[in-house]
Amino acid sequence: xxxxxxxAGETHGxxxxxxxxxxxxxxxxxxxxxxxxxxxxxKGHGRGRRMQIExxxxxxxxxxxxxxxxxxxxxVVVENNDWKHWxxxxxxxxxxxxxxxxxxxxxxxxxHADLNGGLKYNLKDLRNVLERSxxxxxxxxxxxxxxxxxxxxxxxxxxxGHVVSIGEVTAETPNLPLDELVRVTEQSPVRVADKAAEQxxxxxxxxxxxxxxxxxxxxxxxxEGVPVGLGSHVQWDRKLDGRIAQAVMSINAxxxxxxxxxxxxxxxxxxQVHDPIHYDGDRGFYRASNNAGGFEGGMTTxxxxxxxxxxxPIPTLYKPLASVDIDTKEPFTAQVERSDACAVPAASVVxxxxxxxxxxxxxxxxxxxxxxxxxxxxxxxxxxxxxxY
Ligand SMILES: Cc1cc2nc3c(=O)[nH]c(=O)nc-3n(C[C@H](O)[C@H](O)[C@H](O)COP(=O)(O)O)c2cc1C
Ligand SMILES: C=C(O[C@@H]1CC(C(=O)O)=C[C@@H](OP(=O)(O)O)[C@H]1O)C(=O)O
Numbered sequence: 001x002x003x004x005x006x007x008a009g010e011t012h013g014x015x016x017x018x019x020x021x022x023x024x025x026x027x028x029x030x031x032x033x034x035x036x037x038x039x040x041x042x043k044g045h046g047r048g049r050r051m052q053i054e055x056x057x058x059x060x061x062x063x064x065x066x067x068x069x070x071x072x073x074x075x076v077v078v079e080n081n082d083w084k085h086w087x088x089x090x091x092x093x094x095x096x097x098x099x100x101x102x103x104x105x106x107x108x109x110x111x112h113a114d115l116n117g118g119l120k121y122n123l124k125d126l127r128n129v130l131e132r133s134x135x136x137x138x139x140x141x142x143x144x145x146x147x148x149x150x151x152x153x154x155x156x157x158x159x160x161g162h163v164v165s166i167g168e169v170t171a172e173t174p175n176l177p178l179d180e181l182v183r184v185t186e187q188s189p190v191r192v193a194d195k196a197a198e199q200x201x202x203x204x205x206x207x208x209x210x211x212x213x214x215x216x217x218x219x220x221x222x223x224e225g226v227p228v229g230l231g232s233h234v235q236w237d238r239k240l241d242g243r244i245a246q247a248v249m250s251i252n253a254x255x256x257x258x259x260x261x262x263x264x265x266x267x268x269x270x271x272q273v274h275d276p277i278h279y280d281g282d283r284g285f286y287r288a289s290n291n292a293g294g295f296e297g298g299m300t301t302x303x304x305x306x307x308x309x310x311x312x313p314i315p316t317l318y319k320p321l322a323s324v325d326i327d328t329k330e331p332f333t334a335q336v337e338r339s340d341a342c343a344v345p346a347a348s349v350v351x352x353x354x355x356x357x358x359x360x361x362x363x364x365x366x367x368x369x370x371x372x373x374x375x376x377x378x379x380x381x382x383x384x385x386x387x388x389y
Contacts (some may be wrong), residue, residue: 044345111315145353212319239298260293
């Protein structure tokens with residue numbers, strides 16, 4: 001059985017729940033590291049008041065004993081602290097005249113899931129759509145991805161992420177070793193290593209917020225230490241770059257994805273795109289450049305995986321756009337719900353974890369076994385085969 005997960009839960013409900021199936025036994029989990037990733041997702045300049053209410057921590061309520069996976073499904077819960085402020089809104093049906101009716105959503109926000117979800121599911125209170133379409137769900141996905149990340153780390157695979165740009169402000173990306181990039185960007189409120197760009201990004205976010213507007217950006221994830229040959233060229237749905245692209249596009253508000261050079265490849269001749277092949281007795285086959293971002297033929301090349309995602313500006317605007325009241329069909333401005341002005345730094349953490357999940361899944365497809373020890377043996381055999389090639 002391949003690795004899979006589902007999440008459930010509303011943004012203002014009691015909790016988010018995730019069930020992961022297909023993890024091997026004997027994976028030692030570092031709960032502190034898991035919660036550290038959840039807390040990283042909450043940070044970043046431009047987020048709204050909700051992030052001061054939440055202190056995300058994961059409770060593992062199945063599949064783990066004595067700090068190690070047992071091979072059974074792993075169940076993870078992240079509680080919503082905000083639930084206590086929303087119990088009546090969530091539990092009492094809004095009817096004309098009651099307090100809950102004031103929180104009914106009937107003026108869909110352009111750019112959010114409100115109108116499509118209301119029409120599709122025949123829901124007259126668009127809160128029923130909002131509650132699940134909210135990116136609160138990405139807390140559950142980071143919890144799940146953080147477990148996948150620990151599996152990868154067990155085999156020497158490292159994951160990092162950072163912000164490339166916010167609006168028109170682009171950060172210089174210094175050529176730092178991965179650990180150093182992680183350390184430096186972690187201290188930045190906008191997750192960049194470029195101090196001048198950081199300042200301009202902060203000013204841009206503040207200005208945008210004051211104007212009642214929102215702003216998006218570009219985030220990047222890098223994964224190092226991946227062996228050659230994860231994914232496969234033989235079938236469309238086994239191409240790992242394609243699977244990563246789907247995962248990235250599934251993040252709320254992500255509207256584009258690039259691997260390696262990405263869209264820039266369209267502007268260059270082949271001689272300035274493809275990565276020449278070299279061989280060294282110690283390293284084996286390697287590339288001096290990595291324009292391919294770690295993929296050829298849907299398979300990893302052994303070079304770092306480099307994935308970029310584009311986040312559109314947040315849909316909820318404090319100066320709302322034109323909308324239509326779904327009751328009267330009269331023109332109205334869109335509903336204003338509490339909102340972030342910019343969540344690009346947080347989104348970089350989500351990106352890391354959805355990509356880590358896909359890589360872990362492909363890793364288990366290739367080296368899978370029911371226990372960590374069995375996987376270690378399978379990986380060792382494969383590395384020997386590569387060395388003898
Ligand atoms: C970390 C994160 C935080 C977000 N915060 C908000 C927010 O506060 N307000 C909002 O309207 N949208 C927010 N979004 C974006 C919406 O969830 C998203 O636009 C919506 O679900 C519609 O989906 P789509 O943009 O992918 O079409 C956030 C997205 C992410 C990744
Ligand atoms: C709760 C989170 O993000 C939320 C994502 C979100 C949306 O519409 O996507 C809207 C806001 O919800 P609220 O109105 O409750 O503040 C964000 O805070 C989170 O990231 O944990």
